[in-house]
Amino acid sequence: MHFEYRVQGGDFVRAGQASSQVKKILKQLNVASQIIKRIVVALYEGEVNIVAHAFQGKIYVDIETDKVRVVLDDVGPGIPDIEMAMRPGFSTASPIVREMGFGAGMGLPNIKENTDKMKISSVVGVGTRLEFVVNLKE
Amino acid sequence: MKVKEVVEALNLKVFSGYDGLSNTITGGYTSDLLSDVMGNAPPGAIWITLQTHVNVMAVATLKDLSAVVLVKGLEPEANTIQQSNNEGIPILGTNLQAFEISGLLYNLLNTK
Ligand SMILES: Nc1ncnc2c1ncn2[C@@H]1O[C@H](COP(=O)(O)OP(=O)(O)OP(=O)(O)O)[C@@H](O)[C@H]1O
Ligand SMILES: [Mg+2]
Numbered sequence: 001m002h003f004e005y006r007v008q009g010g011d012f013v014r015a016g017q018a019s020s021q022v023k024k025i026l027k028q029l030n031v032a033s034q035i036i037k038r039i040v041v042a043l044y045e046g047e048v049n050i051v052a053h054a055f056q057g058k059i060y061v062d063i064e065t066d067k068v069r070v071v072l073d074d075v076g077p078g079i080p081d082i083e084m085a086m087r088p089g090f091s092t093a094s095p096i097v098r099e100m101g102f103g104a105g106m107g108l109p110n111i112k113e114n115t116d117k118m119k120i121s122s123v124v125g126v127g128t129r130l131e132f133v134v135n136l137k138e
Numbered sequence: 139m140k141v142k143e144v145v146e147a148l149n150l151k152v153f154s155g156y157d158g159l160s161n162t163i164t165g166g167y168t169s170d171l172l173s174d175v176m177g178n179a180p181p182g183a184i185w186i187t188l189q190t191h192v193n194v195m196a197v198a199t200l201k202d203l204s205a206v207v208l209v210k211g212l213e214p215e216a217n218t219i220q221q222s223n224n225e226g227i228p229i230l231g232t233n234l235q236a237f238e239i240s241g242l243l244y245n246l247l248n249t250k
Contacts, residue, residue: 013217016196023200040200041176048172101189106173113177 001025001063007047009055009076012100018059019044029063031136038114039068039134045107046072046130052097053077054128064136067116071131078124085120086112139163139247141205141228144184148232148242150207154219155228161204166247168240172197179203186240190214195221195229203227207243209236 003025005018019040026036043059050057054076062069079085086108093103112118117133142159145152152159164182169175170189179185181202187194190212198206199221205228208214214222214229222229232239 013192015193016200019200020196037181037201044176044196044200045173100191100193101170101172101187102193104171104173106171106177110173110177 003061003063005059005061007050007057007059007072007074009051009053009057009074012051015048015051016044019047022061025063026068031068035134035136039070041114042111042118042132042134043070045110046070046132048102049107049130050074050076052093052102057127066137067133067135069131069133071129073127073129075127078126078128079120079122080124082120082122141184141230144205144243144246145228145230147246148239151231153208153214153222153229153231155205155222155226157223157226158205158228161227163204163247166240166243168236176201184243186236186243188212188236190218192217192221194218195225195227198227199225205230207232207239209234209239 022043023040054074057072057074060071084090088109089105091103091105097103115132116135119131122128141161163184165180167179167183168186170187175197179201182204184205185203186207188209194206195218207230209232211233
């Protein structure tokens with residue numbers, strides 16, 4: 001099954017809507033709640049990163065029999081140093097965004113923690129692609 | 139312990155999400171950083187925070203939290219209230235600050 005969602009940079013009011021729709025779909029498909037929780041954490045962090053750091057993006061979700069594969073593709077500033085971005089606590093979030101409680105620099109580490117495979121590719125000045133896979137079976 | 143029992147015991151204000159007053163609280167988490175809560179709050183937790191915007195409800199919903207407590211007399215924004223009602227996750231309020239209400243909640247949840 002394949003689903004796609006659009007994400008608008010800067011639109012914090014709607015941040016998390018794609019994640020919430022995917023959660024509902026996974027529930028309907030009777031995916032184990034432990035697995036849903038992991039997918040939802042990773043997806044939300046990826047979605048919010050587009051809202052907080054990029055201009056616009058698309059989320060592609062593929063639900064297969066043994067895994068869920070997610071690609072988040074954005075048009076944005078890109079990430080100059082991915083290794084540094086992955087470090088817990090590293091954030092370039094603006095003061096306003098931080099005041100809202102974003103910008104702890106924990107999003108990418110959360111994604112790593114909750115997925116079985118994770119890959120970031122990015123071109124500075126063009127955009128970022130985050131891909132992750134969560135296995136549905138142990 | 140049910141949300142409504144905690145509301146009564148600690149004299150909390152209920153802003154919204156009345157359908158969720160019978161939710162069961164299975165733990166607690168105190169933080170104002172959304173990705174900290176996303177990564178670390180246990181499911182069923184009551185979340186103590188000073189954040190009042192609608193993303194609080196996105197996190198609470200995605201994490202299946204039992205309720206949110208706003209500290210220091212803070213009030214939820216209108217769309218936060220709306221989301222809380224839609225999802226049946228109550229937003230509660232107290233005039234206490236986070237340390238104090240966390241301590242009270244900790245004791246309450248660990249003596250029952
Ligand atoms: N899609 C993206 N486009 C551009 N930069 C990004 C993107 N995703 C992450 N980054 C960069 O990587 C940094 C770390 O991301 P991470 O999600 O770990 O933390 P954060 O978003 O700053 O804070 P938090 O996720 O804790 O609210 C960001 O501050 C930003 O500089
Ligand atoms: Mg982030």
